[in-house]
Ligand SMILES: NC(=O)C1=CN([C@@H]2O[C@H](COP(=O)(O)OP(=O)(O)OC[C@H]3O[C@@H](n4cnc5c(N)ncnc54)[C@H](OP(=O)(O)O)[C@@H]3O)[C@@H](O)[C@H]2O)C=CC1
């Protein structure tokens with residue numbers, strides 16, 4: 001299997017870097033200063049075992065990729081960047097190419113399926129940081145990530161099993177799972193913390209804000225009749241595989257704000273807001289977080305700088 005990693009940032013950098021290190025054929029699709037840094041000096045991957053410099057091939061355009069029957073796309077751009085990525089993939093990748101959403105949220109897979117019949121979903125449990133061009137940081141001090149995979153909307157097949165096998169060879173945990181979207185909905189609940197981390201200064205109100213976002217989301221998902229794996233099943237799967245390294249990392253949404261590269265919040269907290277509107281369930285706290293993150297992106301204010309108590313008082 002050959003892999004095109006479309007979006008070589010935090011997640012794509014760690015996944016692509018470790019697949020390449022395992023001797024698997026990888027091409028990164030990147031852009032701007034990040035692409036130039038990788039092409040000039042290799043991808044710098046900060047791991048608990050030391051700093052790796054990996055000469056991973058990197059291109060700017062998918063037209064530069066040599067497409068073969070065994071090429072798989074791992075799509076690891078942010079949710080708001082998916083449409084543009086698919087536009088260029090659909091222009092050059094053969095229609096039967098398997099395309100895997102290695103992304104948070106639950107809105108990427110249906111968009112991929114409109115363009116590519118062989119759509120797969122990965123439940124991404126892989127903390128990573130990308131703030132400096134050319135350089136990505138593995139956030140877990142132990143196993144780099146848990147990347148269970150299934151076919152979208154449900155099922156598993158030989159391709160899912162083969163991708164899981166390659167990911168395991170690269171050091172990840174990965175199992176094929178027929179109900180992968182139920183796991184991704186559980187992750188969506190975890191990711192309601194992303195907007196809080198991106199908007200609110202760390203403090204005593206964080207827990208209360210998250211509890212209120214979560215309660216809204218659980219009501220919404222129940223009203224919509226959506227299957228979600230239990231928190232207990234998720235904890236059991238994670239066990240103690242993913243550990244924090246020396247420093248706690250900020251969420252991927254915080255990182256986007258810090259890099260000034262747009263925000264995914266409409267597909268995280270905003271997914272709950274959308275479902276709430278569709279099923280007539282109020283979601284005021286998720287909506288306020290969504291608006292706060294957009295406001296920071298628009299004004300360029302410091303990420304994570306709002307006062308939590310004031311935010312709660314303003315609801
Ligand atoms: N970071 C984390 O810890 C985790 C992230 N996730 C999820 O994984 C997904 C990816 O997140 P993450 O890795 O953090 O995102 P990043 O922003 O770090 O990486 C995405 C990369 O894709 C690039 N990109 C976007 N569009 C294009 C394009 N058209 N051509 C070339 N390059 C492009 C971006 O460039 P540019 O910067 O110029 O926009 C960026 O370098 C998201 O859904 C996120 O929620 C899941 C678990 C953990």
Ligand SMILES: CC(C)(CO)C(=O)C(=O)O
Pocket residue numbers: 104126127128190191193194250251252253
């Ligand atoms: C690693 C984690 C859970 C942190 O919120 C994440 O998924 C993200 O940053 O997007």
